[in-house]
Amino acid sequence: MTYDFLIIGSGISGALIARELSKYDVKTILLEKENDAANHATSANSAIIHSGYDPDPGSLKAKLNVEGNKLYDQLEKELDIPLFKNGAFMVAHDKDEEGLLERYLERAKTNGVPGVALLDQAEAKKLEPNLADSVTKVLNLPTTKVTYPWEVAIASIENAVDNGVLFEKNQTVEKIDKQDEYYVIKTAEGTTYQSRYVINAAGAYAEQIAKMVEKNVQYHITPRKGEYIVLDRRVQGFIKRTLYPTPDEKGKGVLMVPQFHGNILIGPNSELQSSLDDASTSKGGINVVKEGANRLAKNIPFHQTIRTFSGVRASSTHHDFYIKPSLEQPGFIHVAGIDSPGLTAAPAIAKYVVETLIIPQETLPINKHFNPRRQAIKLYDDMSLSERQEAFKADQRYGNLVCKCERITEGDIVRHIHRAVKGDSVKAIKKRARAGAGICQGGYCEHQIIKILAKELGKTPLEINYFAKGSNILKRETKVKS
Amino acid sequence: MKPYDIVIIGGGAAGLAALKGAYDKSLNICLIERDKTLGGILKQCIHNGFGLHHYNEELTGPEYAERGIEEVLGLNVDIFTDTTVVDVVKENGTFELMLMNTKKGEHRIKAISTIISSGCYERTRGAIQLPGDRPAGIMPAGSAQRHLNIDGYMVGKKVFILGSGDIGLIMARRMTLEGAEVLGVAELMPHSNGLTRNIVQCLHDFDIPLYLSHTISDIKGKSVLESITISEVDENFDYIEGTEKTFEVDTLLLSVGLIPDINMFDSLKFEVSKKTGGAIVDQTYQTSVEGLFACGNALHVHDLVDFVTEESTKAGQQAKAYILNNKKRSKNTLYVTPSSNISYILPQTLDMDDDFNEVVLSLRTTTNALTGKFHVYQGETLLFSEKAKFVVPAEMEKIKIKKEHLKHSGPISILFEVVSQ
Ligand SMILES: Cc1cc2nc3c(=O)[nH]c(=O)nc-3n(C[C@H](O)[C@H](O)[C@H](O)COP(=O)(O)OP(=O)(O)OC[C@H]3O[C@@H](n4cnc5c(N)ncnc54)[C@H](O)[C@@H]3O)c2cc1C
Numbered sequence: 001m002t003y004d005f006l007i008i009g010s011g012i013s014g015a016l017i018a019r020e021l022s023k024y025d026v027k028t029i030l031l032e033k034e035n036d037a038a039n040h041a042t043s044a045n046s047a048i049i050h051s052g053y054d055p056d057p058g059s060l061k062a063k064l065n066v067e068g069n070k071l072y073d074q075l076e077k078e079l080d081i082p083l084f085k086n087g088a089f090m091v092a093h094d095k096d097e098e099g100l101l102e103r104y105l106e107r108a109k110t111n112g113v114p115g116v117a118l119l120d121q122a123e124a125k126k127l128e129p130n131l132a133d134s135v136t137k138v139l140n141l142p143t144t145k146v147t148y149p150w151e152v153a154i155a156s157i158e159n160a161v162d163n164g165v166l167f168e169k170n171q172t173v174e175k176i177d178k179q180d181e182y183y184v185i186k187t188a189e190g191t192t193y194q195s196r197y198v199i200n201a202a203g204a205y206a207e208q209i210a211k212m213v214e215k216n217v218q219y220h221i222t223p224r225k226g227e228y229i230v231l232d233r234r235v236q237g238f239i240k241r242t243l244y245p246t247p248d249e250k251g252k253g254v255l256m257v258p259q260f261h262g263n264i265l266i267g268p269n270s271e272l273q274s275s276l277d278d279a280s281t282s283k284g285g286i287n288v289v290k291e292g293a294n295r296l297a298k299n300i301p302f303h304q305t306i307r308t309f310s311g312v313r314a315s316s317t318h319h320d321f322y323i324k325p326s327l328e329q330p331g332f333i334h335v336a337g338i339d340s341p342g343l344t345a346a347p348a349i350a351k352y353v354v355e356t357l358i359i360p361q362e363t364l365p366i367n368k369h370f371n372p373r374r375q376a377i378k379l380y381d382d383m384s385l386s387e388r389q390e391a392f393k394a395d396q397r398y399g400n401l402v403c404k405c406e407r408i409t410e411g412d413i414v415r416h417i418h419r420a421v422k423g424d425s426v427k428a429i430k431k432r433a434r435a436g437a438g439i440c441q442g443g444y445c446e447h448q449i450i451k452i453l454a455k456e457l458g459k460t461p462l463e464i465n466y467f468a469k470g471s472n473i474l475k476r477e478t479k480v481k482s
Numbered sequence: 483m484k485p486y487d488i489v490i491i492g493g494g495a496a497g498l499a500a501l502k503g504a505y506d507k508s509l510n511i512c513l514i515e516r517d518k519t520l521g522g523i524l525k526q527c528i529h530n531g532f533g534l535h536h537y538n539e540e541l542t543g544p545e546y547a548e549r550g551i552e553e554v555l556g557l558n559v560d561i562f563t564d565t566t567v568v569d570v571v572k573e574n575g576t577f578e579l580m581l582m583n584t585k586k587g588e589h590r591i592k593a594i595s596t597i598i599s600s601g602c603y604e605r606t607r608g609a610i611q612l613p614g615d616r617p618a619g620i621m622p623a624g625s626a627q628r629h630l631n632i633d634g635y636m637v638g639k640k641v642f643i644l645g646s647g648d649i650g651l652i653m654a655r656r657m658t659l660e661g662a663e664v665l666g667v668a669e670l671m672p673h674s675n676g677l678t679r680n681i682v683q684c685l686h687d688f689d690i691p692l693y694l695s696h697t698i699s700d701i702k703g704k705s706v707l708e709s710i711t712i713s714e715v716d717e718n719f720d721y722i723e724g725t726e727k728t729f730e731v732d733t734l735l736l737s738v739g740l741i742p743d744i745n746m747f748d749s750l751k752f753e754v755s756k757k758t759g760g761a762i763v764d765q766t767y768q769t770s771v772e773g774l775f776a777c778g779n780a781l782h783v784h785d786l787v788d789f790v791t792e793e794s795t796k797a798g799q800q801a802k803a804y805i806l807n808n809k810k811r812s813k814n815t816l817y818v819t820p821s822s823n824i825s826y827i828l829p830q831t832l833d834m835d836d837d838f839n840e841v842v843l844s845l846r847t848t849t850n851a852l853t854g855k856f857h858v859y860q861g862e863t864l865l866f867s868e869k870a871k872f873v874v875p876a877e878m879e880k881i882k883i884k885k886e887h888l889k890h891s892g893p894i895s896i897l898f899e900v901v902s903q
């Protein structure tokens with residue numbers, strides 16, 4: 001198969017680039033090595049759409065962060081994605097940290113962040129009563145938002161697919177050769193693709209991909225892990241805004257982030273590691289996270305913890321995002337070093353890649369049929385009474401409550417299985433429909449979800465994976481089924 | 483529609499016994515069960531050891547459930563299976579329950595009194611913050627039990643179990659009998675959390691090692707579980723370096739605690755005990771919301787179903803009395819609080835205007851003892867002491883208090899003195 005553009009990696013970067021390219025009448029394919037889209041950094045981060053107070057003025061990060069933040073409002077309308085406009089406070093505890101607040105206030109203004117201001121303790125406490133008592137002053141960052149990262153990526157891919165892009169998962173790019181004007185891309189699974197352009201959006205693996213085509217890769221990925229704990233959504237309202245400490249040499253520090261669905265994320269720490277994909281958690285890391293959080297808020301309901309996880313930042317020796325054409329091979333584009341604020345910047349990164357790096361080289365005909373809109377599948381629990389009645393009339397499976405913690409019905413699950421980017425594993429259903437994402441973490445509903453998946457996909461329960469290929473939960477039958 | 487006098491949520495051992503206790507020809511009663519059949523968790527407990535107290539014979543879980551079901555089948559009550567209670571509110575003195583099923587979708591019923599007997603759920607890996615990778619192959623022991631005993635699927639070949647709760651112990655034996663290799667059970671505490679008979683019959687009889695004061699310090703496996711590492715812990719539960727042992731396994735079962743499953747009823751805003759995770763009740767099993775009762779594992783986790791039946795029958799009887807005697811809750815409340823070496827006592831309050839001669843307090847200790855003494859105080863006054871033998875946290879203890887003992891309105895507290903260990 002021959003394509004104009006082949007994108008490697010279906011994280012938020014690859015997903016939004018695919019969608020951006022679907023505005024043009026070109027043949028684009030998006031490849032992903034995992035069994036679902038958005039399973040690396042894009043599924044393990046703080047979910048914040050940062051305002052842009054942090055990046056060095058003049059950097060690509062600063063520019064794309066502020067632009068990306070604005071573009072999310074447009075994405076919310078077009079892709080019907082969750083966006084929680086809750087704002088943020090950066091908190092200070094003493095004169096030194098108050099000095100830092102002033103500095104970040106200035107930096108935010110330079111970067112063009114709207115609405116920033118300093119608030120004293122009393123004003124801040126009025127807005128966030130659970131702020132730690134030791135907090136003396138805060139920097140108000142009202143344009144900070146929170147999204148649901150993998151849903152944004154999946155929604156973008158769905159919209160791209162709707163507009164003609166191909167998406168293939170379980171394809172691990174292993175080898176890239178240049179033959180005349182074409183790149184020949186081979187995957188470990190044995191498929192070969194040809195494409196005029198290759199866009200390397202492989203996250204932490206970007207350097208590995210780059211080495212397949214370049215002798216001297218201009219950056220080196222230095223992965224940094226970040227661990228989190230998740231509080232149950234019953235803590236909703238404990239804090240309204242995202243709380244940041246003042247940044248240190250390791251980065252933005254341990255945050256508390258209220259999520260769209262009511263949970264609170266607490267984390268991350270920041271530890272350099274050599275592995276690109278070690279996303280394990282550790283007792284020490286989780287302790288650092290708890291200690292950090294106690295400087296932000298008081299009486300944190302840690303007993304409502306339902307899960308821990310971690311993600312790997314694809315930081316690089318370039319420090320800024322490395323979004324450039326290859327110096328060695330024309331038609332190969334790096335979207336690398338996309339660490340924080342990569343989620344925020346992603347819509348701006350996609351535009352930058354297409355409008356600044358590709359269009360000057362190549363006239364792209366407009367896709368006249370481009371439809372910018374995608375409609376989310378509304379969950380039963382989010383419907384109005386009349387919508388629920390309608391939904392049940394059309395499909396009685398909406399009457400079967402499967403996940404009791406998050407109140408997800410069989411009707412919801414079936415629809416999420418059959419999305420354009422299929423939800424065909426237990427974890428993919430958790431990512432899409434939130435079934436199993438609550439306090440019992442699937443203890444009650446997993447056996448039902450396996451059965452529903454098997455029925456809808458025409459498989460046996462033994463063939464249903466937890467996530468990756470070969471990760472089936474049920475191993476063998478013990479008796480003949482009636 | 484006329485409200486029911488009593489609606490019972492959940493048709494496990496507790497709901498069935500509550501129904502029997504509440505039954506009266508003059509009352510309009512309804513029981514709702516989300517599963518296809520009645521019986522609750524007992525249906526997946528195919529081992530025996532049930533009913534020694536209540537029926538004086540040893541039954542399997544399904545047999546015990548069957549008896550409970552037979553006892554209520556002839557009664558003139560409404561039983562709805564395959565129906566989930568998704569929300570309950572109380573408005574103008576009446577409970578309104580929102581139900582869901584595939585026949586009618588969402589619909590509502592009303593009740594003057596409600597009994598919560600919705601059982602419990604299993605504590606998860608996330609809640610106890612186990613470190614390491616997050617591959618497939620890690621699940622609560624009860625989930626594995628369900629896959630195996632109800633649906634007929636094995637979840638692995640080489641198994642390790644964290645936590646010595648009864649379900650974990652039972653599953654150690656069950657998985658072994660089905661051909662899996664169980665490499666060990668690790669328990670954080672210096673004592674087991676399961677019934678002594680289960681330690682003997684499920685671990686010792688099969689030479690499965692029990693590692694006390696050990697926990698999981700690492701989990702490896704990118705997409706599927708490859709190995710786990712356990713470490714011994716010190717008195718602060720910190721890993722002791724150099725004590726690591728690694729086991730190559732494809733399955734890790736967790737038996738690290740059960741929690742009353744009552745989140746569906748958050749809208750009722752009844753008071754919940756931090757210790758039990760269930761409602762705070764008085765001796766009539768009434769919660770802080772008038773007319774709302776709770777029993778069985780939804781109230782506090784029981785080790786023996788017989789006690790569930792006993793407690794829930796009483797809760798049913800009390801709900802019946804509440805309706806028939808048109809009783810109002812009094813303000814004359816006495817608090818019952820755990821003191822040294824006691825983790826919790828139930829009920830947590832006594833309604834002193836209630837007509838009772840004595841109450842049975844259920845309690846759990848925090849330590850093991852070969853012999854010991856319970857001391858029951860009211861305020862500063864020692865009411866009485868009681869000797870006890872072979873006390874373990876995993877097994878519930880019972881203490882009777884007579885109303886005539888109670889001298890004033892001061893709170894009752896109980897402490898446990900370890901005599902020999
Ligand atoms: C702990 C943490 C917290 C963060 N918090 C925030 C935040 O609050 N706000 C914010 O804006 N940003 C945040 N970020 C940054 C943000 O999450 C990332 O910048 C963003 O998700 C990167 O997306 P990506 O698509 O570039 O990479 P990824 O999401 O990692 O996607 C890369 C994809 O490429 C695939 N791939 C790799 N190799 C191959 C191959 N050979 N063949 C095929 N496919 C391949 C991978 O499987 C993966 O799916 C955070 C990051 C971390 C780790």
Ligand SMILES: Cc1cc2nc3c(=O)[nH]c(=O)nc-3n(C[C@H](O)[C@H](O)[C@H](O)COP(=O)(O)OP(=O)(O)OC[C@H]3O[C@@H](n4cnc5c(N)ncnc54)[C@H](O)[C@@H]3O)c2cc1C
Binds near residue numbers: 522527777790
């Ligand atoms: C694995 C295991 C092993 C055990 N082994 C022994 C043993 O060997 N010997 C012994 O004596 N005891 C044993 N026990 C203890 C005893 O069996 C249980 O404590 C007892 O059966 C619990 O009864 P229950 O009715 O409180 O809860 P459950 O049996 O859990 O019943 C609760 C019921 O409520 C239903 N329900 C919940 N929420 C809703 C809702 N919102 N709407 C409608 N319905 C709902 C559930 O579907 C369920 O049927 C064991 C328990 C377990 C879990």
